[in-house]
Amino acid sequence: MDDKDFQATVREVLTNLKTIVKIPVGISNHHIHLTETDYKKLFPHEAIKVKKELNQPGEFASEQMVTIKGPRGKIARVRILGPFRSHSQVEVSLTDARKLGIKVPIRLSGNLDNTPGIDLESEYGSLHLNDGVIVAKRHIHMSEKEAALLGVKKGDTVSVSVDNAERPIVFQNVEIRPGKNFKLEMHLDTDEANAGNISGKSFGKIIS
Incomplete structure (x- = not known):
């Protein structure tokens, strides 16, 4: 040969x-990745707690959840995933985006240029993200x-x-x-x- x-x-x-x-x-439901700084604004006196290990090594679903709010609606009990990242990111579906009232691009995780922002609320505090909302490709x-x-x-x-x-x-x-x-x-x-x-x-x- x-x-x-x-x-x-x-x-x-x-x-x-x-x-x-x-x-x-x-199957990924809507969820949030946060920087450590942004996490502490929402949970200033609470360490992030592992609820369940995810399939990808080192990643986990936390016990902590927040409400995300857009111009037309909100979604409660959106889970935070760990570990902390270098940039906060919110992943939603197109159906979620319509409920929130925002136009969200389909992107790979981490590709956040020219993405919309959103408001986050916990029982301890609130935070506005200027960008970082995507529909995951x-x-x-x-x-x-x-x-x-x-x-x-x-x-x-x-x-x-x-x-x-x-x-x-x-x-x-x-x-x-x-x-x-x-x-x-x-x-x-x-x-x-x-x-x-x-x-x-x-x-x-x-x-x-």
Whole structure:
């Protein structure tokens, strides 16, 4: 087998592997990431407390929740996720954004340029964020080794099929987000999950 044939064989193996690997689906409800400074404005005398460890290593849902308020409405009991970040960020669905009365762009986490702000309220204090509200773009977390095996890299987009019996669905433009310690998982928001009747333990497969 010459080099050209070998490379073609490798590409074929990688393509087949993509369609075999089952990707766990994680559903993200609205939530908040805060800087330590912003957290202390809302909870000045209360340390952040872990309620539940999340699937991605080092991340957790906290006991603390706040109310988010927009021009037209508010949403209570929005959970804060840890650990603290370098910039505060609020993630909502498009349905949430309409309820709040704000126009929110679809972005990857951390891409916060030209995003709207919002008011946060706890039982101890309040805080206005000048920016940081996004609808999270659908994406797949995976380790760097998994990305290499699947033949994908950071920034690539793929289509993923989730074959539920009642409402099978294909999600397009799912962005690849590899990281050294990431675990394989596709993240959708509640609007996307409801569109495919996805709940509990579900899996997707890359089809492109």
